[in-house]
Amino acid sequence: MTVKELPESRCDVLIVGAGPAGMMLATWMARCGINARIVDKRSTKIFNGQADGLQSRSLEIFDSFGFADRALKEANHMLEMCMWNPGEDGTLRRSDRVPDAIVGLSRFTQIVLHQGRIERFFLDNIKKHSKDSLRIERAVLPESLSISEDLCDDHSPETYPLKVQLRHLTEEEATPAQSNGETIQDGLFRSNLAEDDTDDLIAHSRANAGSTEVVKAKYMVGCDGAHSWTRRQLGFELEGEPTDFIWGVLDIIPITDFPDIRERCAVHSASSGSMMVIPRENKLVRLYIQLTEIKPDASGRADRSQITPDTIIKAAQKIIAPYQLTYKYCDWWTAYQIGQRVGTNFDYKNRVFLAGDAVHTHSPKAGQGMNVSMQDAYNLGWKLALVVKGVAQPSILSTYQSERRRIAQDLINFDHKFSRLFSGRPAKDILDESGVSMTEFKDAFVKGNMFASGLSVDYGSSMLVAKGGDAAEQGDGTDVSSSKTQIAGNQELAKNIKLGMRFPSYKVLNQSDARPWHFQEWFKSDGRFRLVVFAGNVLSTAQKDRLDAFCGKLTASAFLAPHIHKDIDVLTCHSAKRIETELLRDFPEVLHPFDDKTGWDYNSVFVDDLSYHEGHGEAYKNYGVDQERGCVVITRPDQYVGFIGELDGEGVKGVETYFQGVFVS
């Protein structure tokens, strides 16, 4: 073979893997107009099966990109969870019934929809925002990565420290073989019971002299799953323990007399193992079924050939007896054997990042996998975008590992406990020490609900979260304290808008047209921070003077002025009666900017007042903000709360100091 020059190109961000994490990252890139590429070794997207639970927080994120409505319309909504286990007579019975999501926590409850549809929503959104310029490049995978170590710390715009050789597969090479000749789609080839095929794909393509190209990139993100090729190149490990528990998964339309088949159920049988029931869209139900009769071999891995839909349904029938359970239609099936493991490192020198399954693996039964993976990418995407655009300091990239590795550790601990309780045999009585107490299981579930909603995430102190305390201790150990500034927001001014947590949502009215909105609907994922001005009682002259003075100082800040509206969206919510404060023009212009083509902005000033048709949001009360004096809050582009200050000169100074620690001067 003659040596010839490979085609070479440049991009700012190269994403490897187009699962939910990769697509979330690509969505940010599209939304922020970043020159990015995303490649995936498979030739098609997912069409059925795979992960399917969407937690409340994921729906809030989807909504911030504008496609939660599509998911809500198509999905099955989960409202209630039931626990089934043997009664005193040993017969299976419902012991508990609890709400599936904590009441009042989010405007969204949990839903179930298969991964293929979710990927479709991402694809449509990426297409819309990139104007079709960012497309998933399928049947393409990296085969070599070289990093110019000396360039990693140089974040100037023309520096590309990464060089990646990409290999283009043929359609045939990229299409995975199903594990058997059946027509039912199975997911074993993606399961952790299967070996990774990346190296085989590369070797096969090399033997056929397939085409390659070289990409020089500023940043790269490996969203390439549990076998992550990217992680291997960096030499990073996943740490943790495997388990002996093997589970089968069926997506079927069940024919059954089990009364709770349309509820999420945890079923503990006396001695045949456990099962989880997750009702889905289109009459489907997903069953996670413990395969107690299949054991790992000497290598610690289960024999795949023993596992078929038939063996799985038979195991389910034993667990759910005396109820009947059969099916005529199976949409998809798989099996897995998973421990809880978390990556030692989430980034290499803030140039190569890992997200999703590439840095944490755990059982799918808690419905966390896809959610946490997407949220990894959601955390990283805007940071990368702002650094690439030269708006934010590269140091903010360190918060990715600090924030998300901590979450992964929490997840692994949660899953470890939950899985152990779920896989264990129910205790016969309190003396049965090797059995699992069903009371303990219920408590773990109820307590875990907050975690499982995705809304307990509380990022530690850093240059992005001004909340004081030890940054290393509050994260995963990475030092992300702000080098220039040491400020802390005043939590007391907005007791329920927690520094480090996502901004909660209550209904407010648009001042200009009385339309009620969940305030969160205006916290769009557009790459901008938000300055939320709780203007208080603007009908009081004293308060109006405070507001005017605050806005005057804000616009007078030479540091802030160029960023206001461009990188910092300004949203106002006041607490006076709407119809008594009707004149929007009385508000300082920075709160509702004027454009000489489109006039005044009528979508930036809101009020905490009674709506005509949807009640009163009681926003000030719920946020814990003083109705008279208000306050000012900074949220990050991902809606997490960064700073809280007074509506005065000190507050402006706090806002300025916060952004001096974030933006490039």
Add this chain to the structure above:
Amino acid sequence: MTVKELPESRCDVLIVGAGPAGMMLATWMARCGINARIVDKRSTKIFNGQADGLQSRSLEIFDSFGFADRALKEANHMLEMCMWNPGEDGTLRRSDRVPDAIVGLSRFTQIVLHQGRIERFFLDNIKKHSKDSLRIERAVLPESLSISEDLCDDHSPETYPLKVQLRHLTEEEATPAQSNGETIQDGLFRSNLAEDDTDDLIAHSRANAGSTEVVKAKYMVGCDGAHSWTRRQLGFELEGEPTDFIWGVLDIIPITDFPDIRERCAVHSASSGSMMVIPRENKLVRLYIQLTEIKPDASGRADRSQITPDTIIKAAQKIIAPYQLTYKYCDWWTAYQIGQRVGTNFDYKNRVFLAGDAVHTHSPKAGQGMNVSMQDAYNLGWKLALVVKGVAQPSILSTYQSERRRIAQDLINFDHKFSRLFSGRPAKDILDESGVSMTEFKDAFVKGNMFASGLSVDYGSSMLVAKGGDAAEQGDGTDVSSSKTQIAGNQELAKNIKLGMRFPSYKVLNQSDARPWHFQEWFKSDGRFRLVVFAGNVLSTAQKDRLDAFCGKLTASAFLAPHIHKDIDVLTCHSAKRIETELLRDFPEVLHPFDDKTGWDYNSVFVDDLSYHEGHGEAYKNYGVDQERGCVVITRPDQYVGFIGELDGEGVKGVETYFQGVFVS
């Protein structure tokens, strides 16, 4: 030219005109799988301007087809209406502020979105349900219609009494010239200030020997606008009065200090005429502006050449003074001069029907036009579909004229009064008899709100509405009393589910999974009637026995049995505690049918109980149904209430009698 055989084909329903009425009809045809065609003389759909207000009832209808969510997402929502007129000092001031929609009437309030988007939703829905087999055929128009009079009463499947010759225009022939060379789109060519161009189009195409074809049809519907070619063929007239009032319409992004520019406003100036403000999507605002300085000429028609965006905005500026009003972006503009007129006949021998502007014209300011037109077609579509399919008796077609001509008359009366009050000069004081009392205007608006929502529609007695009384008197005079049956539903059993009105909506829970739904969400427009079984307190043995007996008799009815589930969907709502009545299998099978491929139906039994996250719908209380004993309700495929009976043998007999008057035996 040599005489040659024209291509000839057959279809069940031919629709002429693809505006909102035609598209609504096509949507029904697609949904019910009818062999239909729809032609339109224009070469493209609407892209901007035109009608834009959607009333609550129209949104309920959209939702029943599955696309209200798209409209709600894109539209501007109107919550409040303000009235502006001269104060005692003669200066313009806001005199009143009222909710735009009556609180509690519907789950939807009113929205504004331009007609082009609404047509897009229809097109997508038609495509989806017809699997792409029903498409709008553009640049095609009828040029002759012949009716085989002797075949009109023969409704056997192979009878095609209508023969229509269709002419296919070239793209160029079908594209209307804009009224001037400007780049802003105007609607004058569709306005009633322009002459109809249908005959010109036909003549031009004939001169060019354009292509033609012959279609033999069972039914035809003219949705071809105020100049309706179809109406002219039938020799029917519009009756009513023209007016001298000329109005201009601007769709602009306004630049203004008028405080209520994002509210619906009625502005009466002291002596410069009136204006209506309708805020729209994408920062646009529609202004309806009275052009007091432009008068009709001797022929009674205004000179179009005098009307430009510039003359219109100048008129607006005078009306809204002392506030400033300018714009840099105009999306669309037009002008009109309209009286209130209604067609003498809505059908010809139940074979050719007229809908929408073809049978009623009025001013657009009450936001009724597109809504009433779509609702004409919504009323007609399912009746045609059921007759074509051989399910329903052809006599039900007479209810179209009876029901919709009555509505059109009501509309014309409403619009006449509203327009007069709106176009008049405000009275200076109570002695100013030639002026319009602003109190009277406000009262008319508030009273008219119920009418304007589309929810006051109350269809008279007929074979489709078993409510007793004189059918001719309750309709437009047409005799539509049921020939075979004389039953009347018992209004007392469901006091707030009014016979002849649309079934109202409250929240209920799905028995199987606790998910809250607006009950109306399950009243899909799929061409089926609905039997709503208010099962009462099923935990009482006596009531459970009544329910079982009712269901037993229902399934034992030789007449009803073949229609149940196929032509009559069965929905149940009981009033016992959900968690105490958990066993769906205890309900009679007819209420949740079993399918050997997909198991039990889990979406047909609901309960009036407290939800976890969305409160208590109090459905029984709101519907006025006895919580203990329940009742049974029949709704038509368009959700209007046809019958109410006891949950007993008499009730089954009533249901049977009702359907014997509707279905072919």
